Amino acid sequence: MKKITKMVISSVLATVLMTACSQSSQNGQSDVKHIGILQYVEHPSLTATRKGFIKELAKEGYKDGKNIKIEYKNAQGDQSNIQSISEKLIKDNKLVLGIATPAAQSLTTVSTETPILFTAVTDPVSAELVKSMKKPEGLATGTSDMSPIKKQVSLLRKVMPKVKRVGIMYTTSERNSEVQVKQAKKIFQEAGIKTSVKGISSTNDVQDTAKSLMSKTEVIFVPTDNIIASSVTLLGNLSKELKVPVVGGSADMVPSGLLFSYGADYEALGRQTARQAVKILKGKDVAKVPSEYPQNLKVVVNEDMAKELGIDVSSIKNNK
Known part of the structure; x- marks a missing residue:
């Protein structure tokens, strides 16, 4: 009889312990x-x-x-x-x-x-x-x-005080780019700088569009744009070849080809x-x-690109 009682008690205790452990585990998961x-x-x-x-x-x-x-x-x-x-x-x-x-x-x-x-x-x-x-x-x-486009334009004017015409390239399907381009056009206009704007639909359009803009402008401005970012090395090569700087975008685009970026x-x-x-x-x-x-x-500068284009890096760093 005592042996049966002990077995029953042991069984009950085991069940209680298992239930407690299970509940503890479930509570841990819910946390x-x-x-x-x-x-x-x-x-x-x-x-x-x-x-x-x-x-x-x-x-x-x-x-x-x-x-x-x-x-x-x-x-x-x-x-x-x-x-x-x-x-x-x-x-x-x-x-x-x-x-x-x-x-x-x-x-x-x-x-x-x-x-x-x-x-x-x-x-x-x-x-x-x-x-x-x-x-x-x-x-x-x-x-x-959102990039501080007004500050980007202000810095550009200090670095290139004689600039008269800026090319703007962006991806037409990216709403974020449309917003920035609209704002940039207004700010450049207020600064007395003319703009030529061209949209692209894919990376296949980048080279021809960039060449077209560079042939009639002194500098290219690009927004934070996913398609352009993926083609920034191509833009950088064209910038060196045609001696037309590219500015704007985001900091990660600078080492691959932009002259400078001022943004998040x-x-x-x-x-x-x-x-x-x-x-x-x-x-x-x-x-x-x-x-x-x-x-x-932050302002990020591509010093190698600045030298290639004959632009004094200190003029950028001192005008942040």
Whole structure:
């Protein structure tokens, strides 16, 4: 009888312990926050943003593989594939990040309740991601990478005070580029500088379009543009050959062919976005987290290109 009683007690204790362990394991799993990241295309600026985002989350105590689980997807610029990726990320995660305008737009189209962060988006309002920067009012908020075009033009005028005509090249299918070009045309006009604007639809158009613009202008201005960024080495070679500098764009484009860039520090932009993410992870309503412009801007100079074009590098560095 005693032996049977002991067996029953042992069995009950084992069941209790197993249940407790199971519940503990389930609670541990529920404490892990799932975060999805959708990057539109493989691009140094976008990748730097993603890495900055993850680093800052870790700094704030949210470490991948410990108390958060990050699911990363890259659409590789494929519009036909981006919706299905977005649907999966929205389904499997409690918070998602869209890097670049097309990625962010796709996520907001799919989501009905999952909060969305965006980054490396030039104009979140015109992209219909938020109602306004200060009051997003929807499921999305994040950071813009809008370049300080007025400051870029001001720096260009100091470096090339005699410039009279600027060529502008951009990808017509990229909304972010359209916004920047519209703003740039206005600022150049106000500065008394004439512009010649040409749009491209793919990398196949870059060489002929650039040559055409360089034949009738003194300098080429390019926005932060994914297609142009992927062809910046070609632009750099043409710049050296025809002695026409190319400016603008993003910092990662400078070593490959731009003379200089004045714009967002993309890793810092990712970190800035992560600080917004922390607020949401702690329970703040995404609609009440204001969208932000880049807090860290920098001038990056291609010294080899400057020498090739006969431009004094100090004239750029001293006029930041």
